[in-house]
Amino acid sequence: MKTDRSHALFTRAKDLIPGGVNSPVRAFKSVGGEPFFAHSAQGAYLVDVDGNRYIDYVGSWGPMIAGHAHPDVLAAVEKTMRDGLSFGVPNALEVTMAEAITQIVPSCEMVRMVNSGTEATLSAIRVARGVTGRNRIVKFEGCYHGHGDSFLVKAGSGVMTLGLPNSPGVPSALADLTLTIAYNDFDAATQLFDEVGGDIAGLIIEPIVGNANCILPRDGYLQHLRELCTRHAALLIFDEVMTGFRVALGGAQQRYGITPDLSTFGKIIGGGMPVGAYGGRREYMAQVAPSGPIYQAGTLSGNPVAMAAGLATLELIRAPGFHDALERSTHALCDGLEAAARDAGVAFTTTRAPGMFGLYFREGPVETFEEAKASDTARFNRFFHAMLERGVYLAPSAFEAGFVSSAHGAGEIAATVAAAREAFAIAKG
Ligand code: PMP
Numbered sequence: 076m077k078t079d080r081s082h083a084l085f086t087r088a089k090d091l092i093p094g095g096v097n098s099p100v101r102a103f104k105s106v107g108g109e110p111f112f113a114h115s116a117q118g119a120y121l122v123d124v125d126g127n128r129y130i131d132y133v134g135s136w137g138p139m140i141a142g143h144a145h146p147d148v149l150a151a152v153e154k155t156m157r158d159g160l161s162f163g164v165p166n167a168l169e170v171t172m173a174e175a176i177t178q179i180v181p182s183c184e185m186v187r188m189v190n191s192g193t194e195a196t197l198s199a200i201r202v203a204r205g206v207t208g209r210n211r212i213v214k215f216e217g218c219y220h221g222h223g224d225s226f227l228v229k230a231g232s233g234v235m236t237l238g239l240p241n242s243p244g245v246p247s248a249l250a251d252l253t254l255t256i257a258y259n260d261f262d263a264a265t266q267l268f269d270e271v272g273g274d275i276a277g278l279i280i281e282p283i284v285g286n287a288n289c290i291l292p293r294d295g296y297l298q299h300l301r302e303l304c305t306r307h308a309a310l311l312i313f314d315e316v317m318t319g320f321r322v323a324l325g326g327a328q329q330r331y332g333i334t335p336d337l338s339t340f341g342k343i344i345g346g347g348m349p350v351g352a353y354g355g356r357r358e359y360m361a362q363v364a365p366s367g368p369i370y371q372a373g374t375l376s377g378n379p380v381a382m383a384a385g386l387a388t389l390e391l392i393r394a395p396g397f398h399d400a401l402e403r404s405t406h407a408l409c410d411g412l413e414a415a416a417r418d419a420g421v422a423f424t425t426t427r428a429p430g431m432f433g434l435y436f437r438e439g440p441v442e443t444f445e446e447a448k449a450s451d452t453a454r455f456n457r458f459f460h461a462m463l464e465r466g467v468y469l470a471p472s473a474f475e476a477g478f479v480s481s482a483h484g485a486g487e488i489a490a491t492v493a494a495a496r497e498a499f500a501i502a503k504g
Pocket of ligand 1: 136191192193194196219220221222281285286314315316317341342351
């Protein structure tokens with residue numbers, strides 16, 4: 076496989092950008108080797124600057140649920156940008172977006188647009204602290220909520236890949252206010268709330284964990300957290316930056332029938348443009364400036380081009396049967412990979428939700444962060460590279476979820492499974 080151009084760009088980039096990348100996981104540190112540089116993308120495919128073509132299971136880390144460069148999304152962007160790129164005064168598309176989100180996610184009675192998932196989560200905990208007058212927050216080991224100071228405590232994803240349990244630059248006085256417990260452990264949550272429930276402003280969770288590979292909630296677990304939060308007057312915050320609009324149109328909260336107090340979003344609602352959002356109960360959101368005293372702002376928030384891309388994407392995924400088809404494709408992919416691993420005699424299992432999946436080089440089931448960490452990462456890394464050489468791009472870390480889009484058809488999935496049959500033999504070592 077030719078990689079000269081990517082290599083030359085990476086060499087230049089490393090001198091100018093920390094690690095050569097603008098977001099750590101892109102550097103391939105976890106899997107080894109060098110990243111490829113994208114030239115273009117279309118549907119389920121990415122093309123790199125050396126002309127190699129890959130079936131893409133990363134989808135820009137989630138936004139491209141309708142496939143890359145969908146004509147409807149491009150048309151909306153082109154039409155909108157002709158009227159100007161940013162106004163700094165309100166525009167109609169922001170209202171349409173707020174209507175769309177509040178219709179699709181009924182727990183969000185009001186919503187505020189921001190520019191990334193990170194901004195959404197750090198704003199949401201500010202609201203939780205502001206409305207409760209309490210300082211402590213609860214998060215889960217292995218859950219990632221962006222790079223806000225309060226969240227870089229036992230975060231998964233890139234932080235884990237790089238072996239940074241915490242980050243220099245986060246004041247311990249702030250980190251001390253973040254309490255962490257094990258995901259899917261009913262008793263740990265009960266005990267924590269029994270001990271300090273009266274100090275807890277909010278509990279934030281990825282309802283399906285997508286940043287420690289992919290871990291699904293045990294039956295009744297999210298309901299248990301809902302009840303604890305209600306009993307102790309703490310806010311339940313669902314971080315649906317990854318799961319929102321993906322695992323069901325209304326996200327994980329619709330799939331599991333739970334009503335959080337606040338929710339955070341990103342990725343899909345920007346259709347590939349930089350966007351985030353947070354929303355929730357009216358009584359809480361009404362406390363946000365300028366209607367209330369909790370300050371939060373953004374020069375480019377509600378950007379018209381980003382709103383247009385997001386609205387066009389929402390339009391596509393609102394089509395009847397969209398998420399059922401996504402679920403079928405995800406199952407076909409995961410079933411095919413499991414069968415190929417079985418035939419190759421490799422210990423392997425998958426976890427799945429509609430449009431997202433986890434790959435584990437170990438026997439299943441995987442229901443906890445400890446079990447997720449016990450995946451054979453050396454095997455994953457060999458598998459990753461063998462797949463890449465065969466034109467399949469998986470997330471470049473054993474601890475990231477993969478994504479399926481509506482552009483991944485039977486042909487792409489069959490080609491992926493065929494590549495995996497060879498790659499498992501290589502992964503086995
Ligand atoms: N929350 C979750 C669940 C995420 O997966 C991510 C990013 N992958 C974030 C928050 C942060 O979003 P962003 O990278 O847009 O800041």
